[in-house]
Amino acid sequence: MCELLGMNANVPTDIRFSFAALARRGGGTGPHRDGWGIAFYEGRGARTFHDPQPSAHSEIARLLRDYPLKSEIVIAHVRRANRGKVALENTHPFTREIWGRAFTFAHNGQLKGVKKWPLGLYQPIGATDSEHAFCWLAGQLRERFASLPAPAVLDRALEALCLELARLGVFNVLLSEGRSLYAFCTKTLFYIVRKAPFGVATLVDEDLRIDFSQVTTPDDRVAVIASNPLTRDEVWSQLPLGRLSVFRGGVLV
């Protein structure tokens, strides 16, 4: 199993506090030592960083912990390999251009038999079940719509496709096209929405504490989604199983 981290905010927001916890789990406090990756949306583009090294010992992860990249949508993943060797091309999140938008996908779980599903326009570069599933989903979207649909239409289409994939096994997923952050969950994903009045939070994984009231304005809203709660003094909720959760502007819509 792998660990996922997502963030969606209504203002460009610094992810370093949460990323510190996730990065520690990649070979430090957790067993997910088979690489890690992160995507930061910025305008229509997405910056991605990938490393097949354990994140707890990765130079690039250390840079990101020190460097205040701000973004409205972030998707991160630390990997414990089950299908596909430890290699850059098997490292999530995966990215494809669909209708001129950068789509990003990270998955935790196994999908039995997904590699037998025929693909269309998109082909995997690596050897994971996850990338195959993403290519299938991307191909289905292109077949259904000639251009980027309105958010509500895309929401429904993605939910239907996620339900099909979820029949094959564990399908905890974070996905974005730069407008919304989508989460689909068949096992466990937790989330929290931070908004005013902001308080203090302490990471579960290391002795790191932050007072959000010092780094926010009263209108900020920041949703964080993670495989396990990242802080010990806040209340995290479970996302509903078997349906698509949609975050836009820092709100679960």
Next chain:
Amino acid sequence: MCELLGMNANVPTDIRFSFAALARRGGGTGPHRDGWGIAFYEGRGARTFHDPQPSAHSEIARLLRDYPLKSEIVIAHVRRANRGKVALENTHPFTREIWGRAFTFAHNGQLKGVKKWPLGLYQPIGATDSEHAFCWLAGQLRERFASLPAPAVLDRALEALCLELARLGVFNVLLSEGRSLYAFCTKTLFYIVRKAPFGVATLVDEDLRIDFSQVTTPDDRVAVIASNPLTRDEVWSQLPLGRLSVFRGGVLV
């Protein structure tokens, strides 16, 4: 105009010495202050780093100058914007998956009217002429071949497509699918192939000197392609104009 840097070697090779020169030109010794990007192939995957900040002042560029990422194929670009605002999505190199391979493209020049050329499967995410040209080229390749062709077949197809694009203006390009490094040039691109006996080289742009004999083995071959010679004590050659140069295994084939 922008500056390009490419490397192709027969063993995973450290690009830091050459990247130091290029990065300085991005807002330091050169006027190319509108962002920069680099792609490193590793197996079938490609790591990419992009930053709309000038490379001379970029934290990520500093990391890469300190961090010995080794690769057999590298493509880098520093940008001076002419079409498309300074933004992440307009920052080269651009990447698309074609036939399950990561294709990477960086361009220097302007292509008058290219945005009127109809696109097929691939659509630009940003607003540059360059990404439009790349999407056109990628769509043409997909129409011509159902799967990745043999190297010699791909070489010929790419040359024909580059010649079509070059009719629109200045088209200095580096392109790779992870197997070969392609360079097409209508104005100026220089290259050097370093092999045994290796000597000493000094950068044009800063007081940095390297003795390649200390960091290589006798069988190593490393080709470097750049918009301008990067060192002052080696002999750089111009690439032929108006045809595709193909580098494989550190050799101009």
